[in-house]
């Protein structure tokens with residue numbers, strides 16, 4: 001009987017999938033659906049959060065020791081520190097059997113992340129590249145907002161161009177003409193990527209995993225060039241100015257980049273992020289009217305609003321989600337988080353905007369709610 005020889009080149013490294021996509025494209029929604037599938041047993045999930053006020057990990061339904069929150073900065077700006085540390089630590093915890101089997105890793109980036117430094121690090125950092133293999137870059141593309149996002153944000157273009165697979169989200173909200181237009185835009189940026197339409201995040205693991213070893217050769221020449229630039233940056237340890245850092249680190253919190261920092265930034269000029277907090281419970285109707293006006297006047301410049309609201313008369317935190325002019329149906333968490341900062345039960349909203357002063361936002365929301373929100377880290 002011929003016993004097949006154990007192939008020496010079986011790749012036993014742990015597969016890593018990078019789930020990326022522009023702000024609000026539906027990454028967390030996809031992740032929640034994936035995590036309910038039995039095939040996800042043994043998967044660790046790394047979520048890059050917008051500092052301590054990030055709400056994504058509160059929205060992920062399956063929270064256990066295999067969920068790691070990276071909240072000290074934008075993943076593409078702090079990749080050498082945070083991501084490398086987190087993947088090393090996961091591996092060591094699995095080795096010590098503190099994790100029940102580590103079969104794969106899924107990394108959810110923030111919507112403004114440039115995937116290039118993450119891909120480069122996974123493929124080139126010696127400890128990681130020996131133990132992990134990049135199994136694929138999967139990019140969520142919002143059918144209803146992609147045209148605008150691709151036109152204005154280099155990050156969105158890179159996320160699509162570097163993808164192995166593109167998940168076209170919000171198909172339930174998109175007209176056929178828009179679907180066709182976005183499909184063509186994506187195909188022009190990345191002719192080789194499979195496009196899969198998804199509604200409500202309902203995607204099977206087979207659509208996300210098993211892309212095969214990441215290969216820039218199958219993509220447009222830009223991708224190899226961007227990865228080459230990363231190699232040069234890494235070799236020279238070129239400084240990168242992050243769009244935000246966790247407050248307390250280097251004295252910096254969420255902040256807009258200065259002109260000098262912009263020189264070293266990976267992010268689109270004019271994009272800034274800030275957090276507003278309301279000290280008192282909000283009157284829902286006043287708040288909704290203020291939000292409607294804000295989005296009507298400035299929706300084109302509001303890339304994302306996300307946060308938890310304390311609505312007067314409602315004991316549960318309400319989740320607010322907006323992308324440009326769109327407000328998504330509000331949902332509630334089953335309870336207020338018992339960790340800071342949300343354990344004080346104040347409403348906090350993260351704004352990511354383009355060329356929009358926070359004073360404009362404060363003044364509109366303040367006049368409709370009867371309380372001026374404070375800026376906070």
Ligand SMILES: Nc1nc2c(ncn2[C@@H]2O[C@H](COP(=O)(O)OP(=O)(O)OP(=O)(O)O)[C@@H](O)[C@H]2O)c(=O)[nH]1
Pocket residue numbers: 021022023024025026027028029030056109110111112140169170171172173198199200201304306321328329
């Ligand atoms: N109707 C509809 N809404 C969707 C779909 N996918 C996501 N959403 C909604 O879009 C909003 C943003 O979705 P998220 O999953 O939070 O997006 P994200 O990419 O994780 O957002 P960031 O992490 O901030 O970039 C939420 O209110 C979702 O419920 C979809 O297929 N259809």
